[in-house]
Amino acid sequence: MTSPKSGEILAAAMELFSRKGYAATSMRDIADAVGLQPGSLYAHIRSKEDLLVGIIEQVREAFLQNGESALADTSEPAADRLRRFIASHLQIIADNRASAEVFLHEWKSLEGEHLDEVRANRDRYEGMLVSLLQEGVNSGEFRNVDPHLTAVAVLSVVNWAYTWYRPDGPLSASDLGDHFTDLMISGIAQPNRSARRVSRR
Amino acid sequence: MTSPKSGEILAAAMELFSRKGYAATSMRDIADAVGLQPGSLYAHIRSKEDLLVGIIEQVREAFLQNGESALADTSEPAADRLRRFIASHLQIIADNRASAEVFLHEWKSLEGEHLDEVRANRDRYEGMLVSLLQEGVNSGEFRNVDPHLTAVAVLSVVNWAYTWYRPDGPLSASDLGDHFTDLMISGIAQPNRSARRVSRR
Numbered sequence: 001m002t003s004p005k006s007g008e009i010l011a012a013a014m015e016l017f018s019r020k021g022y023a024a025t026s027m028r029d030i031a032d033a034v035g036l037q038p039g040s041l042y043a044h045i046r047s048k049e050d051l052l053v054g055i056i057e058q059v060r061e062a063f064l065q066n067g068e069s070a071l072a073d074t075s076e077p078a079a080d081r082l083r084r085f086i087a088s089h090l091q092i093i094a095d096n097r098a099s100a101e102v103f104l105h106e107w108k109s110l111e112g113e114h115l116d117e118v119r120a121n122r123d124r125y126e127g128m129l130v131s132l133l134q135e136g137v138n139s140g141e142f143r144n145v146d147p148h149l150t151a152v153a154v155l156s157v158v159n160w161a162y163t164w165y166r167p168d169g170p171l172s173a174s175d176l177g178d179h180f181t182d183l184m185i186s187g188i189a190q191p192n193r194s195a196r197r198v199s200r201r
Numbered sequence: 202m203t204s205p206k207s208g209e210i211l212a213a214a215m216e217l218f219s220r221k222g223y224a225a226t227s228m229r230d231i232a233d234a235v236g237l238q239p240g241s242l243y244a245h246i247r248s249k250e251d252l253l254v255g256i257i258e259q260v261r262e263a264f265l266q267n268g269e270s271a272l273a274d275t276s277e278p279a280a281d282r283l284r285r286f287i288a289s290h291l292q293i294i295a296d297n298r299a300s301a302e303v304f305l306h307e308w309k310s311l312e313g314e315h316l317d318e319v320r321a322n323r324d325r326y327e328g329m330l331v332s333l334l335q336e337g338v339n340s341g342e343f344r345n346v347d348p349h350l351t352a353v354a355v356l357s358v359v360n361w362a363y364t365w366y367r368p369d370g371p372l373s374a375s376d377l378g379d380h381f382t383d384l385m386i387s388g389i390a391q392p393n394r395s396a397r398r399v400s401r402r
Contacts, residue, residue: 021222153385176350183346183351
């Protein structure tokens with residue numbers, strides 16, 4: 001996709017997929033949104049699925065760069081890198097609300113190798129967070145949590161934000177990231193041995 | 202909805218709304234799934250929206266009962282009640298995967314008073330969790346966290362589970378609830394004063 005029109009088509013598809021869902025959006029809906037006949041769309045794009053893949057790839061690149069940045073400087077405390085990871089993830093969602101929603105929810109409409117690729121990259125991103133948590137466990141900075149379940153919990157908190165977070169509300173993505181990081185970190189930082197044990201049935 | 206057929210129609214709609222999305226599911230899809238002509242559906246149900254409302258109401262009742270149960274016995278430590286709240290929420294999702302997905306994602310297709318009602322009940326459920334967290338803060342059992350943001354974080358962790366949790370996998374809903382509760386509780390329980398402070402940029 002290289003023509004100026006194709007960028008406009010992608011933006012229209014992003015808004016429609018986010019609002020109506022991918023399956024319920026027709027090529028006619030997209031054509032109407034950019035003032036073209038449905039048949040003329042094919043001069044600019046190959047298929048509706050191609051548009052979904054394009055949107056997903058954009059957001060995915062932002063997330064993967066976030067993960068790489070959090071892993072890069074191993075001399076930095078894991079807690080600080082986790083704080084950056086969480087804040088940046090929330091910022092990506094804040095800056096790309098429609099495409100983040102499409103990325104997080106509509107990927108399941110993909111099939112075949114596109115679906116495989118989405119799953120592989122999702123696992124890669126999650127794997128970066130698992131590595132970061134494992135580093136913190138290994139260095140003694142974090143207590144001996146299960147890095148996979150902890151990564152899932154962290155990603156749940158930051159991903160679910162697309163359903164309720166409004167960047168024009170009172171909390172910036174960075175403020176929200178600080179709140180969530182404090183909550184998660186205090187949960188995964190090595191507790192003082194004399195700390196009161198929480199009761200468990 | 203009282204006829205045996207209407208239960209079958211509701212189950213078919215649940216599966217279709219979960220798999221294809223509400224907007225992309227036609228009355229013909231639902232009719233095909235239960236072996237009726239589309240026109241005959243109206244002998245049993247009023248509209249597609251009515252089916253969505255019915256599914257949402259079922260899951261909502263389960264969640265609200267969970268919230269009420271967690272609030273009921275104020276003599277029980279807040280941490281134990283939070284553990285029950287989290288485990289039961291996950292169990293509801295595990296027992297009702299398709300309808301939970303519809304409840305958590307497809308409600309945005311509702312309009313007017315149905316949408317208002319969904320929002321009001323969602324706020325009510327979140328409010329129950331906020332009250333529980335506030336009780337723990339007031340009693341000194343939890344540190345002075347923001348109960349609203351903490352409730353959002355807890356609900357994010359348990360809600361996002363519908364996207365990845367498989368009840369037939371190695372973890373029961375109860376095991377998963379214990380993991381998540383330990384993670385969240387150790388983050389919100391009053392830390393020992395001498396506990397190592399986590400660095401913050």
